[in-house]
Amino acid sequence: MADFKVIHKTRYSYDDTVAYCHNMAHMYPLTSPHQDCFRTHVTVNPKPVVSSFRRDYFGNQVFLFSVEDPHRSLEVVVESTVRTHQASGLDLYKSTPWEEIYSLIHESTLDADLLSIEYIQPSSFIAAKDSYSEFARMFFTNGKPVYAAALEMTSYIYQTFQYDPKATSINTPIDQVLNEKKGVCQDFSHLMIAALRSLKIPTRYVSGYLETLPPPGTGKLQGSDATHAWVSVYCPTFGWMDFDPTNGKVITEEYIITAVGRDYADVSPLKGILFGGGKHKLKVEVDVIREQI
Numbered sequence: 001m002a003d004f005k006v007i008h009k010t011r012y013s014y015d016d017t018v019a020y021c022h023n024m025a026h027m028y029p030l031t032s033p034h035q036d037c038f039r040t041h042v043t044v045n046p047k048p049v050v051s052s053f054r055r056d057y058f059g060n061q062v063f064l065f066s067v068e069d070p071h072r073s074l075e076v077v078v079e080s081t082v083r084t085h086q087a088s089g090l091d092l093y094k095s096t097p098w099e100e101i102y103s104l105i106h107e108s109t110l111d112a113d114l115l116s117i118e119y120i121q122p123s124s125f126i127a128a129k130d131s132y133s134e135f136a137r138m139f140f141t142n143g144k145p146v147y148a149a150a151l152e153m154t155s156y157i158y159q160t161f162q163y164d165p166k167a168t169s170i171n172t173p174i175d176q177v178l179n180e181k182k183g184v185c186q187d188f189s190h191l192m193i194a195a196l197r198s199l200k201i202p203t204r205y206v207s208g209y210l211e212t213l214p215p216p217g218t219g220k221l222q223g224s225d226a227t228h229a230w231v232s233v234y235c236p237t238f239g240w241m242d243f244d245p246t247n248g249k250v251i252t253e254e255y256i257i258t259a260v261g262r263d264y265a266d267v268s269p270l271k272g273i274l275f276g277g278g279k280h281k282l283k284v285e286v287d288v289i290r291e292q293i
Contacts, residue, residue, distance in 0.1 A: 002254065003082070003291045004082050005080070006080045006209055007079050007289070008078045008079075008209075008269070009075070010076045010283075010284050011075045012074045013072070013280060014071075014279075014280045015277070015279045016277055018071050018072070018277040019275045020067060020070075022273050023065050024064050025062065026061075026062060027076075027078040027269055028060075028062075028063065028080065028258065029082045030059070034084060034251070035256060036083045038081045040079070041078070042063055042077070042078045043077045043078075044067070045074075048065035049066055051063070058259070058261050084255065085253065086253050087251070087252055090147070092148040093148050094145065095145040096145065096236060096238070097146070098140050098145070099143070101235060102201075104236045105202070105234075108236065110236075118202075119203055119262060120197050120200050120202050123263045123265070125264055126262070127174075128198060135178060135191075136153070146201060153196075153245070157188050161181045163182075167182035167184075168184060170186070174191050174194050184246070185229040185230065185244075186264055189206075189231050190263060191245075192243070202233070203232065203234070204232045204240075204261065205231065205260065206257055207227060207228070207257075207264075208258045210226075210254060211225070226284070227269055229246075231243055256288065
């Protein structure tokens with residue numbers, strides 16, 4: 001296990017005055033089998049007139065707030081204390097053959113199985129296409145256990161695709177990512193979700209943080225970490241297992257989960273509606289600090 005302090009700072013600077021804004025933040029780490037969130041504190045400047053917390057449809061903790069004073073900048077700082085746990089050590093080859101999953105969950109009466117069906121359907125960023133199925137079948141051969149095949153795809157994306165923040169944007173189509181083999185964690189996660197869903201395997205998008213280490217002999221720079229994204233694959237009896245195609249591995253204790261959903265649209269860290277402001281600049285700083293247990 002590992003204890004972390006996470007500091008996530010988001011600052012918008014506007015060319016013109018914003019009259020007021022309404023916002024929704026997915027920045028609160030979940031408590032789940034992978035982790036326990038002991039404390040989360042949020043500070044907003046300017047101070048909101050109205051703020052509240054709620055659980056969204058997917059079970060994520062959401063912070064809603066409205067700033068009604070005119071402002072030229074908005075800063076949101078979220079500080080959390082989280083303890084993560086080591087992976088279960090499950091033999092991936094003991095998971096269910098991938099071809100059996102669709103019938104198993106549709107014949108089941110268990111809530112967990114039935115709720116997973118939603119993660120087979122197309123969503124805002126992820127359509128159903130034959131090209132995704134063709135890509136998936138490179139790894140999901142006849143009778144292969146679903147987790148073992150998912151890890152093979154995870155490793156392939158890590159080894160074959162180039163991490164390039166300049167190659168894509170939030171709206172880059174999955175087809176382009178598949179063809180050009182370039183992108184960032186969001187792109188690789190969307191591609192993997194699209195591929196697995198094309199085979200009727202429930203797969204969801206996970207957002208969170210990843211502890212990073214500086215090069216040997218150098219100190220870690222403040223604000224040098226970042227938000228991260230990966231995928232979670234469902235198998236009856238075993239439940240959800242998380243895979244990170246950007247780093248080619250099953251997630252371990254250095255991963256911290258903030259939200260889950262069908263794709264990025266469900267879990268964007270901060271989004272909202274503002275009136276005024278003109279053009280804006282965005283600055284995000286994230287620190288994932290390991291603490292002594």
